[in-house]
Amino acid sequence: MSGPSDLAVETHGLTKVFSGRPAVDGIELSVPVGSTYGFLGPNGSGKTTTIRMLLGLLSPTAGSWRLLGREMPGAAMSTLPEVGALVEGPAFYPWMTGRENLERFDSMGPGRPSRSRRARIDDALARVGLTAAAGKKYKAYSLGMRQRLGLASALLVPRRLLVLDEPTNGMDPQGTREIRNLVRELATGGTTVFLSSHLLSEVEQVCSHVGVMHRGKLLAQQSLSDLLASAAPRLRAEVDQPEEAAQVLSGLGLDDVLVAGRQVSGGLAGVPPELCCRALVEAGIGVRMLVPEQVSLEDAFVALTGEGFDVAG
Amino acid sequence: MWLVEARTVFSRARVRALLVVLVAVPVFLAFAVYLAGGPHNGQGPTFLDRASHNGVFTALAGLVVTMPFFIPLSIAVMAGDAVAGEASMGTLRYLLIRPAGRARLLAAKGAVLALFCMVAALVVVMAGLLAGVVLFPHGPVVTLSGTTIPFLDGVGRSLLASLVVGASMFGLGAMGLFVSTLTDVPIAAMAVTIGLVIVSGILDGVSQVAFLHPWLFTNYWTSFTDLVRDPMHWGLVWKDLLLQLGYVAVFGAAAWARMVTRDVQA
Incomplete structure (x- = not known):
């Protein structure tokens, strides 16, 4: 167990009920300091509601939470300046330029020296690649540029925690890659990143930890490697006698053994692949290929939720 | 923070357009009277018959004409938009996360x-004064009581009247601000606020509910005309300001209670 000071985000029984229906149902988040935490779930699974509660925009129906080790919402005014956030897309004043928008947000709260404002804004704009468009009105920005400005606003000061809700929404592949690199860079610098996403590949590429939301419940929460290891891996082999091979593998204890042409596959269920290989050869079966299949985060997700990655009803 | 907020609000094209309209009304009025001649004594809106006598009355006639509709309309637009506008743009959540602090x-x-x-009341009077001084005489001013006061005295009184008119809008502003905290749809907040002006105006005209009249926020809106008497009559003006203060206290508290507890979904 890690102590409270080791957790950047910690919730206990956090619950939000909207008109009788729980949108978030007693979740227990533990986000280690320094981790990049992928908060996964289909649209409508309660991710954004959770984030809104963490940031004090919604008051929970039940439960408590701490950010950076401090009890919320009591410590909001002293804690939130250390938290950068992008929630449900960027939002700025359309009649103002990108720079003017950042100036406004920077000066609308405590703890931001106005002397360094210009330099900090320049720096943040440069980090998200928006320097050239800083003087354009926000209403002329494309969706990707708006997203970048939102990120710039979260990066105006060094943060201990970044909460990013679907940060690559509306971005082209190039922009997505840039954001991914930016997240990695921030994480390397010691910032805890809480990244919500419905894009499994995005999370798989940058995150060290994963929490899986499904219908308002947190189904699993562990390091990415543990989660992938826990999902049952499969064995796939190409042989000259598939039917016989299937019998051998079933005899070894593999489940869900399938035959398709010359291919045989089955859930390993704890049986080492080496053992399968030896058993097949000893049974006189010609093995052309045999691989333990890499489990993807998507397989793990389906295994956890028992269904695909669709919008929750 | 207040300064930044003011800069953001006044940099908006919509807000400037509202002020332009408020400037245009007295200027238009002055030209209309200049070209067509004013109504005969005692006819038309208060002061309009005197608008061509003296620039000061052009300004006051401007106030009288804009007070029942143009000024409250612009206040309703601004108040309704204040919180609901931020909510609808989504900027409210970022201000709260900043954290700006809800209160x-x-x-x-x-x-x-x-x-x-x-500012709204002031630009009306300034525009009226300017147009009036250019188009009409600007000598000593004959007060409503029949006495004569120096021109600069008259200018001072019309500026004072604009301050009173501005403060008379505080009650409406507070109600609009409260309504604005209730919704994420600014246009709805504006419409409800304008509705309040209309309802109050109607009730003010129904003698069967005369007992309500002293409590209606529109009831003393025209009290500023008493400042053009000699000596100035402050009785109704004080009543007006006190009433506005009451409205600000009640609806300001309601807006605060709503603001610090609301769930921000937008």
Whole structure:
């Protein structure tokens, strides 16, 4: 167990009920300091509601939470300046330029020296690649540029925690890659990143930890490697006698053994692949290929939720 | 924070357009009277018959004409938009995460709204004075009591009247601000606020509910005309300001209670 000071985000029984229906149902988040935490779930699974509660925009129906080790919402005014956030897309004043928008947000709260404002804004704009468009009105920005400005606003000061809700929404592949690199860079610098996403590949590429939301419940929460290891891996082999091979593998204890042409596959269920290989050869079966299949985060997700990655009803 | 808020609000094209309309009304009025001749004594809106006698009355006639509709309309637009506008744009969540502080943000909104009330009334009088001085005589001013006061005295009184008119809008502003905290749809907040002006105006005209009249926020709106008497009559003006203060206290508290507890979904 890690102590409270080791957790950047910690919730206990956090619950939000909207008109009788729980949108978030007693979740227990533990986000280690320094981790990049992928908060996964289909649209409508309660991710954004959770984030809104963490940031004090919604008051929970039940439960408590701490950010950076401090009890919320009591410590909001002293804690939130250390938290950068992008929630449900960027939002700025359309009649103002990108720079003017950042100036406004920077000066609308405590703890931001106005002397360094210009330099900090320049720096943040440069980090998200928006320097050239800083003087354009926000209403002329494309969706990707708006997203970048939102990120710039979260990066105006060094943060201990970044909460990013679907940060690559509306971005082209190039922009997505840039954001991914930016997240990695921030994480390397010691910032805890809480990244919500419905894009499994995005999370798989940058995150060290994963929490899986499904219908308002947190189904699993562990390091990415543990989660992938826990999902049952499969064995796939190409042989000259598939039917016989299937019998051998079933005899070894593999489940869900399938035959398709010359291919045989089955859930390993704890049986080492080496053992399968030896058993097949000893049974006189010609093995052309045999691989333990890499489990993807998507397989793990389906295994956890028992269904695909669709919008929750 | 208040300064930043004021700069954001007044940099908006919509807000400037509202002020342009408020400038245009007395200027238009002055030209109309100049070209067509004013109504005969005692006819038309108060002061309009005197608008061509003296520039000061052009300004006061401007106030009388804009007071029942144009000024309250612009206040309703500003107040309705104050919180609901931020909510609909989504900027409210970022201000709260910043953290601007819910009560502090509301206070900044209220302060800038009060500033707008004063500016709205002031631009009407300034535009009226300017147009009046250019088009009409600007000598000593004959007061409503029949006495004569120096021109500069008259200018001072019309500026004072604009301050009173501005402050008379505080009650409406506070109600609009409260309504604005209730919804994420600014246009709805504006419409409800304008509705309040209309309802209050109607009730004010129904003698069967005369017992309500002293409590209606529109009831003393024309009290500023008493400042053009000699000596100035302050009785109704004080009543008006006191009533506005009451409205600000009640609806300001309601807006605060709503603001610090609301779930921000937008």
